[in-house]
Amino acid sequence: MKLKDKRILYLVGPEFEDLEFWVPLMRLQEEGASIVIAGIKAGETYQGKGGLKAQAEVSFSDVRAEHFDAVVIPGGWAPDKIRRYDAVKQLIRQMYQSGKIIAMICHAGLVGISAGIVKGHTATGSEGIKDDLINAGAIWRDEAAFRSGNLVWGRVVADIPVFCRELINALSEK
Numbered sequence: 001m002k003l004k005d006k007r008i009l010y011l012v013g014p015e016f017e018d019l020e021f022w023v024p025l026m027r028l029q030e031e032g033a034s035i036v037i038a039g040i041k042a043g044e045t046y047q048g049k050g051g052l053k054a055q056a057e058v059s060f061s062d063v064r065a066e067h068f069d070a071v072v073i074p075g076g077w078a079p080d081k082i083r084r085y086d087a088v089k090q091l092i093r094q095m096y097q098s099g100k101i102i103a104m105i106c107h108a109g110l111v112g113i114s115a116g117i118v119k120g121h122t123a124t125g126s127e128g129i130k131d132d133l134i135n136a137g138a139i140w141r142d143e144a145a146f147r148s149g150n151l152v153w154g155r156v157v158a159d160i161p162v163f164c165r166e167l168i169n170a171l172s173e174k
Helices: 018-030 078-082 086-097 106-115 127-135 157-173
Strands: 007-011 034-039 045-047 053-055 070-073 101-105 145-148 151-154
Touching: 007 018, 018 034, 018 070, 018 101, 018 157, 034 053, 070 086, 070 106, 070 157, 078 106, 086 101, 086 106, 101 106, 101 157, 106 127, 106 151, 145 157, 151 157
Parallel strands: 007 034, 007 070, 070 101, 101 151
Antiparallel strands: 045 053, 145 151
8 A cells, every 4th residue: 555644635616527536546456545626615525427425524614735635626617717726826825835636637727727727847647728728828738647747637538547656656656
């Protein structure tokens, strides 16, 4: 169990991408990581695009960057919704500045853009946010998954296995 002492924050919101949420979460748990799910409101249940549900244990405003080793942001439509919360942007900036791992897949790069952390980084994600990433100063690369500094990037659902490997490797090195 490579990650038995790691605490990972997981962000959730309305219409998250089901597989991008659940598959990496289960893979991290399989490696022994402790997961805390944060949402707009503690106790609120969110439905994914495919119908699966996830419940927030804490609210975005109740979490502190110093309590976690990393944050995972799944894709779907949720990133566009949760990036509007100042608590999310502040949390992501603090984790980034502390050198903690920030993992983003598919549309999750929208959160990184709004937090102002993507400029100068190589980035990937859904083709739908390619222009947004470039306009925010990122360097686009059409590749399944990779790391740029403390940012772990994944492209789309089909790339989840590669994204998980990259994320686990990044966390194992920290």
